[in-house]
Amino acid sequence: MPSGPTVDLHPISLRSARSVLGGGVLLPGRIRWHPEYPMLETMMGLSVLIQAHRASGWDESRVPCWWMYQLVVAGESGSRLVVGDVGFHSPPSAAGVGTPAADPVVEIGYDVVPSMRGRGIATAACVGIVERAWRAGAAAVRADTDSDNARSRRVLAKVGFLPQPDGSYLLERPA
Numbered sequence: 001m002p003s004g005p006t007v008d009l010h011p012i013s014l015r016s017a018r019s020v021l022g023g024g025v026l027l028p029g030r031i032r033w034h035p036e037y038p039m040l041e042t043m044m045g046l047s048v049l050i051q052a053h054r055a056s057g058w059d060e061s062r063v064p065c066w067w068m069y070q071l072v073v074a075g076e077s078g079s080r081l082v083v084g085d086v087g088f089h090s091p092p093s094a095a096g097v098g099t100p101a102a103d104p105v106v107e108i109g110y111d112v113v114p115s116m117r118g119r120g121i122a123t124a125a126c127v128g129i130v131e132r133a134w135r136a137g138a139a140a141v142r143a144d145t146d147s148d149n150a151r152s153r154r155v156l157a158k159v160g161f162l163p164q165p166d167g168s169y170l171l172e173r174p175a
């Protein structure tokens with residue numbers, strides 16, 4: 001397991017989700033945001049996830065199991081700072097790559113604000129979301145990343161994902 005910075009995963013609030021559902025923006029919570037946050041990827045990722053949950057009958061009064069999390073690290077003078085996101089793209093599908101159809105596969109995505117990259121934050125986030133996936137019953141975690149996205153591919157390799165023939169990356173639940 002790679003060692004690195006402490007990165008806490010904080011679920012995006014229902015208040016924010018409701019704002020995005022209504023066509024609005026992500027709302028600030030109690031923890032300070034990095035000046036480069038939220039990113040376009042934050043809003044796009046949350047919108048796609050919300051639509052997927054709505055399509056599968058989400059009870060909108062609760063944060064769903066397969067959700068999106070803000071990445072929180074230590075800031076200056078004991079403060080805490082949101083510097084990115086990690087999350088699932090949707091509830092699990094049974095049509096995973098290389099796994100039996102009965103075994104749920106979840107896809108993940110992540111992003112870190114540009115000036116905080118290269119410090120191990122995405123790697124720690126990836127470890128954290130994979131642990132959540134196993135706890136929630138996933139059989140495998142999948143990630144799709146562009147072939148020229150060397151940073152993201154390196155993150156996935158560090159966490160133990162293996163490249164698949166279709167270009168995606170897959171990590172199977174340990175026995």
Ligand SMILES: CC(C)(COP(=O)(O)OP(=O)(O)OC[C@H]1O[C@@H](n2cnc3c(N)ncnc32)[C@H](O)[C@@H]1OP(=O)(O)O)[C@@H](O)C(=O)NCCC(=O)NCCS
Pocket residue numbers: 041108109110111112113116117118119120121122123124143144145149150151152154155
């Ligand atoms: C991909 C991304 C999340 C990585 O975040 P990060 O916090 O910088 O990642 P980490 O610091 O944990 O790891 C990055 C690794 O890539 C390596 N790296 C950096 N530039 C690289 C390059 N040009 N080629 C190969 N490896 C590179 C780093 O050295 C590090 O590996 P190491 O720990 O072995 O040295 C970040 O670049 C990002 O937000 N990109 C835009 C969104 C995106 O592409 N998301 C992924 C889509 S699924």
